[in-house]
Amino acid sequence: MDPLHNPFSPGASSPPPELAGRTRILEQARITLGRIKAGRPERSQLLIGLRGVGKTVLLNKIREIAESMGYKPVFIDAHENKPLAALLLLPLRQLLISLDRMSRA
Ligand SMILES: Nc1ncnc2c1ncn2[C@@H]1O[C@H](COP(=O)(O)OP(=O)(O)OP(=O)(O)O)[C@@H](O)[C@H]1O
Ligand SMILES: [Mg+2]
Structure with a gap:
């Protein structure tokens, strides 16, 4: 082919x-x-x-x-040894910052 x-x-x-x-x-x-x-x-x-x-x-x-x-x-890679809250923290923070930037624009 x-x-x-x-x-x-x-x-x-x-x-x-x-x-x-x-x-x-x-x-x-x-x-x-x-x-x-x-x-x-x-x-x-x-x-x-x-x-x-x-x-x-x-x-x-x-x-x-x-x-x-x-x-x-938000894309989160699950991890056996990490609690969900810890996995959510960084991506949710980034999302809130981007929403804040959008609302200011
Ligand atoms: N519906 C589909 N039709 C044709 N090719 C597909 C289809 N779905 C996936 N593929 C091909 O199969 C390969 C594997 O896909 P993918 O990485 O999404 O599988 P996965 O289930 O996530 O694998 P893993 O369990 O290793 O994480 C890729 O090369 C992708 O292009
Ligand atoms: Mg996969």
Whole structure:
């Protein structure tokens, strides 16, 4: 195959040319985000799967969708030995600073 047009994009978290078979999950993400924005109750989404099935790529896509809907997503890498509060501290602080900058502008 012509290497220039080979659709395979190896490497962790690199977006594939086609996010095959994920329409339903992405549609559910749009519904969840839309309902939360409208103040309606909705269950959170959990992406689980074996190594390399595409969790990170999907998560990044859902983050893009959230941004396009006006959300300010925060990406946190969970850590077994760190409490959630400690993990939230820095990204939430950065988010508050950026919101403050926006409101001043
Ligand atoms: N729906 C998809 N269609 C085609 N290729 C995909 C799809 N999802 C992921 N890939 C490809 O699979 C590879 C692995 O994806 P990704 O890093 O998101 O997996 P992961 O589940 O997060 O892996 P890990 O468990 O190691 O963190 C990447 O090269 C990505 O481009
Ligand atoms: Mg991953």
